[in-house]
Amino acid sequence: MYDIQSYHQAASVADAVAALVRDPEAMPIAGGTDVLIQTREGRHAGCHLVSIHGLPELREIRREADGTLVIGSGCTFSQIHASPVLRPRVPMLCDAVDQVGSPQIRNMGTIGGNVCNGVTSADSAPSLLALEAQLELTGPEGVRRVPILEWYTGPGRTVRRREEILTALRIAPEQYEGWYGRYLKYGKREAMEISTLGCAVRVKLSPDRQRVEALRIAYGVAAPTPVRCPESEALAVGRPLDEALVKELGQHVLTELQPRDSWRASKAFRFQIARELCRRAFRQAVIDAGGAIHA
Numbered sequence: 001m002y003d004i005q006s007y008h009q010a011a012s013v014a015d016a017v018a019a020l021v022r023d024p025e026a027m028p029i030a031g032g033t034d035v036l037i038q039t040r041e042g043r044h045a046g047c048h049l050v051s052i053h054g055l056p057e058l059r060e061i062r063r064e065a066d067g068t069l070v071i072g073s074g075c076t077f078s079q080i081h082a083s084p085v086l087r088p089r090v091p092m093l094c095d096a097v098d099q100v101g102s103p104q105i106r107n108m109g110t111i112g113g114n115v116c117n118g119v120t121s122a123d124s125a126p127s128l129l130a131l132e133a134q135l136e137l138t139g140p141e142g143v144r145r146v147p148i149l150e151w152y153t154g155p156g157r158t159v160r161r162r163e164e165i166l167t168a169l170r171i172a173p174e175q176y177e178g179w180y181g182r183y184l185k186y187g188k189r190e191a192m193e194i195s196t197l198g199c200a201v202r203v204k205l206s207p208d209r210q211r212v213e214a215l216r217i218a219y220g221v222a223a224p225t226p227v228r229c230p231e232s233e234a235l236a237v238g239r240p241l242d243e244a245l246v247k248e249l250g251q252h253v254l255t256e257l258q259p260r261d262s263w264r265a266s267k268a269f270r271f272q273i274a275r276e277l278c279r280r281a282f283r284q285a286v287i288d289a290g291g292a293i294h295a
Helices: 013-022 035-040 077-081 091-097 103-108 111-116 124-130 230-236 243-256 267-288
Strands: 004-009 026-029 047-051 061-063 069-072 134-139 142-147 152-154 165-171 180-186 197-205 212-220
Touching: 013 026, 013 047, 013 134, 013 165, 026 035, 077 091, 077 103, 077 111, 091 124, 091 180, 091 197, 111 124, 111 165, 124 180, 124 197, 124 212, 180 267, 197 267, 212 230, 212 243, 212 267, 230 243, 243 267
Parallel strands: 004 047, 026 047
Antiparallel strands: 061 069, 069 165, 134 142, 134 165, 180 197, 197 212
16 A cells, blocks of 8 residues: 555646645655655655656756756656667666666656665666766755765765755766766676666776776765765876776775675675676776777
């Protein structure tokens, strides 16, 4: 049973914000693939829902004149995976969201819901961190933008205020032009699996494809929130592409992670796969960028 006290279908983002302001107990719902499960489990007993599902203004994917990619928060994972705008520019993100749940979930679940859930296991989170996405929020005081690096405040918690709607995710051209990346996910099954650990690596190589010009490394389920590894990123800058760097990166990221023991995996095992996923993702990103790892 779903213990739902009230349900309001918003006609627009402005209408949704107004409904959230009117009812201090109201919460937004989009695809519902997380909220409805939580409601059925009793976590939101007697909830008041404001639906933003299907709003056209939240379903658009576009590239602006300056090259910024804009992804409406109501876009489904399937829509993002197949997007002709995103696929040639941020294939890592497209591939990452295609690893969420089942085809049915990917057809209903939204990128906005995945981000607003605030969980460390969200498959989109490491890629969005590595892309340094900006999150656009609309509330009673207007529109504000928050860097995703400042988004997560704790397990299942974000900076989104209760009356705000996440309306879009924005990726600036300097975050994807010249960059190549891979997202690798470890789970006990190949599909229908919550991530045991996920790792996104993006690399920009020097013009001669011999050295690292810039690097981004991000993880999910390696800490209470999705995290970046800035110290490991910095140590790679200017370094030649060789096995010594690959091994050093895989070892150094462990100093920046805080995995925990759980019924899915032990802390020790998460450290082991964090090291290996970093090495594999880095190697693949370098190959995608036209480089090669030398012995």
